[in-house]
Every structure is written in C-alpha cells, then in structure tokens.
Amino acid sequence: MEIWNHFSFRKDMHPMTAQYVLNNDISCKYGEILSAVDISENDPHWAELSRLLKLENNTYTSETKFSKEDLFEAEWLTMRSKWHYDYPQPEECYTELTYSEENACSKCGMGLVQQDSFRFKRTPKWGRRNFCMTNWVYDEFFVSPKAKELLESSDLKGFSFLNVLNKSGKEALADIYQMQIPYILPESIETSSNCIEKVSNCPVCGKRKLLGNGGGQFEFKKEIFLNALDFVKSAEQFGSGLIASRLILVSHDAYKFIVENKLDSSLVFEPIQLI
Numbered sequence: 001m002e003i004w005n006h007f008s009f010r011k012d013m014h015p016m017t018a019q020y021v022l023n024n025d026i027s028c029k030y031g032e033i034l035s036a037v038d039i040s041e042n043d044p045h046w047a048e049l050s051r052l053l054k055l056e057n058n059t060y061t062s063e064t065k066f067s068k069e070d071l072f073e074a075e076w077l078t079m080r081s082k083w084h085y086d087y088p089q090p091e092e093c094y095t096e097l098t099y100s101e102e103n104a105c106s107k108c109g110m111g112l113v114q115q116d117s118f119r120f121k122r123t124p125k126w127g128r129r130n131f132c133m134t135n136w137v138y139d140e141f142f143v144s145p146k147a148k149e150l151l152e153s154s155d156l157k158g159f160s161f162l163n164v165l166n167k168s169g170k171e172a173l174a175d176i177y178q179m180q181i182p183y184i185l186p187e188s189i190e191t192s193s194n195c196i197e198k199v200s201n202c203p204v205c206g207k208r209k210l211l212g213n214g215g216g217q218f219e220f221k222k223e224i225f226l227n228a229l230d231f232v233k234s235a236e237q238f239g240s241g242l243i244a245s246r247l248i249l250v251s252h253d254a255y256k257f258i259v260e261n262k263l264d265s266s267l268v269f270e271p272i273q274l275i
Helices: 015-023 046-055 068-073 094-098 145-153 254-262
Strands: 001-008 035-040 061-065 076-081 133-135 137-143 160-165 171-178 196-201 208-211 230-239 245-251 266-272
Touching: 001 015, 001 046, 001 254, 015 035, 015 046, 035 046, 068 254, 068 266, 076 133, 076 254, 137 145, 245 254
Parallel strands: 137 245, 208 230
Antiparallel strands: 001 035, 001 061, 076 245, 076 266, 133 137, 137 171, 160 171, 196 208, 230 245
C-alpha cells in the first residue's frame, strides 16, 4: 500500500511551494498558470511540501494505491466504478420516481429507499467494460448481460438483478441491469482512522454522514463480517450536500471471481482493515 498526494500551485500564489519543487527537481507538470505534482508520502520531500502547502493555504487530494498482492490477500474490499454513465432520468424528478421519500431528509439526502426501477435515456456502449455507476448515485451498480450471466451462474451470494427502464418508464432497456445489493452491515467503521476527513450530524434529521479523503484504508470491526454474504453495503453513508452513498464491499471470493472472469476493467477495489 502506498499513499499518493496530488496538488496544484501557482507561482504567484504559492511561491515557496514553487521554489521548493524547482530547487529539489521534483517531478512536475508545469503549465502557463497552474502546475501540478503527484508525489508519494514515502518521498523524503513530502513532509516539507505538506508543511508549505498548509503555510500557503493550499490543499491536496490523496489516493491510496495497492499492489496485486495487497488485493489478492485481502479478506474484504471496497468496490466502486470509475465509469459513471449518464444521469438517472428524468433528471429533475428521478428521486420521487425511483425512491420512496417518506423518510428522506431534504437537508442531507439520507433516508431514501428504492421502490422502482432506475431510468436511463439509453443503454451504455459497454465495449470491454461490464460495470458502471451513474452520476448522483454512487452506491448502485449497473451491469452488462455478460456480467449478469456470469454472476448468476456463480456460487456468490448477496445480489439480484432488476431491469432498467427507458426515460418514460414504459419499456425495459435491453442489455443493462441494476445489480441490487440489499444487505446492510451493522455500523462499525472506525471514524478516527486517517481515511475519514469529516464526521457530521445533519442539523435537521440528526443522522451521521462521513466524508473520506482517499488516503489509507477504511477500518471495520471484524465480527460484523461473520456469515456475511459476498456483496454487502456499509451502514454508514458518505458524501456532502444531498449526496448520501454507502460503501459497497465484496468478499475475497467475489473479488477473485470478478478479476478471473475479466469483469474488472472499469472497477476500483481497495482492501479494508479488519480490527
């Protein structure tokens, strides 16, 4: 596991950072106005750079990179798609058509419960990809016929498939299915870990929402995975504003099946820590 940090800077706004990058020959993509750096936390220059970024009121984003060994040795992993296809339809009212809003909070977006099929304008062009998510909804997978057929023929548990409708809701789209994952784990994420940037309680409904920072690994209590199915979701929800999404987690067997059947081209997996 290795944490990489990304930041941008301007010579006129961040002169100390710019000078340090230049003096130490740090790899940088220089632009006319804005320049960008990607640097590992293992790099001996990172400690000083992080100090300068803070001093000059600059920010950075983090990404944790895992080796193949890290992934294949993990008991459980988070799973997400780097391909976000289109927007749920109709964009102006998809929540009231797709979800029950009876217990939903208008302030934080938590409490929505799916009651009907998602709608899209058209079927995505899958190519070599077999999984996608959609914008605004980051805890639901949509899959190709190939992925559906392979998963249904496997011994994996914890999912079912639902048709996706066209925009009018009158017809099912061909060659796309929602992969529903109904099982929700008990709350157990360690919120003091370095991958959690913020924990906040909604002033209206009082529910707790988390914000991750991309660095490190999520920590879960090991006992909650006893007898768990192969595909599950976290009780905790993440996001800001009206975005409220659960983490999707998969067992080692599910991860191995997806990779061995070459269904992973659009997917990102990250091992979690069990404590």
